[in-house]
Amino acid sequence: MAAAGTDTDLVARVRALGPLVREHAPRTEQERRVVPEVAAALTEAGVHRMNVPRRYGGYQSRPRTQVDAIAAIAESCGSTAFKTVIQAGCSYIAALFPDEAQDEIFTGPDVKVGGTLIPDATAVRTAAATSSTAPPASPPAATTRTGIC
Numbered sequence: 001m002a003a004a005g006t007d008t009d010l011v012a013r014v015r016a017l018g019p020l021v022r023e024h025a026p027r028t029e030q031e032r033r034v035v036p037e038v039a040a041a042l043t044e045a046g047v048h049r050m051n052v053p054r055r056y057g058g059y060q061s062r063p064r065t066q067v068d069a070i071a072a073i074a075e076s077c078g079s080t081a082f083k084t085v086i087q088a089g090c091s092y093i094a095a096l097f098p099d100e101a102q103d104e105i106f107t108g109p110d111v112k113v114g115g116t117l118i119p120d121a122t123a124v125r126t127a128a129a130t131s132s133t134a135p136p137a138s139p140p141a142a143t144t145r146t147g148i149c
Contacts, residue, residue, distance in 0.1 A: 004046055006059060007046065007049070007050065007059035007061045007065050010045070010046055010047070010050070010059070010061065010065060010069050011065065011068045011069050011072055013045040013046065014042075014045055014047060014069045014072045014073060015072045016045075017038075017041050017042065017045060017073075017076075018072065018075060018076045019076075020037065020038060020041055021038055021041075021073060021076035021077045021080055022076040022077065024037060024038050024077070025076060025077035025079070025080070028077055028079050028080055029079060034079070034080050034083050038077075038080060042073075042080075042084065043110050043112075046059065046110075047069060047073075047084060048087060048088075048091070048110050048111070048112050049061075049109050049110060050065070050066050050069065050088050050091070051066070051088050051089075051091035051092040051095055052091055052095070052106055052109055052110075052111065053095050053102065053106065056102070056106035056108070056109060056111075057108065057109030058091075058106070058109050060095075066088060069084075070084055070085050070088070086114070087112050087113060087114060090113040090114055090115045091111075091113045093113075093115070094106070094113045094115075
């Protein structure tokens with residue numbers, strides 16, 4: 001089954017994967033990664049399209065849809081849901097980058113974006129207002145992976 005073009009029934013597609021995700025949950029824990037069978041099924045269901053901009057074939061889903069889809073995964077395997085929310089969050093952040101960067105990251109609707117976010121800013125109260133200062137920034141490190149995180 002190829003992922004549908006919209007997220008209209010995404011939550012239902014994810015719920016249908018519950019038995020598969022649940023069956024592989026012990027192996028996911030043991031191997032400390034989402035097993036390939038589950039990763040492929042999530043991709044087929046369109047889970048990784050939730051925060052991919054529509055112009056790249058993604059769903060650009062509403063937050064409610066995302067919460068419901070991830071909660072449905074969590075009912076079967078918390079680790080798989082955790083990995084999914086991390087990838088959804090990283091896709092969201094990547095969708096905020098300039099268009100040129102997005103063109104490099106979103107090479108297809110099912111791209112899996114991984115990364116970390118380590119805020120390193122300090123709020124400083126001044127007479128006029130509160131401002132935020134941050135250390136010199138290094139270039140954003142965005143990577144795309146087509147394999148399993």
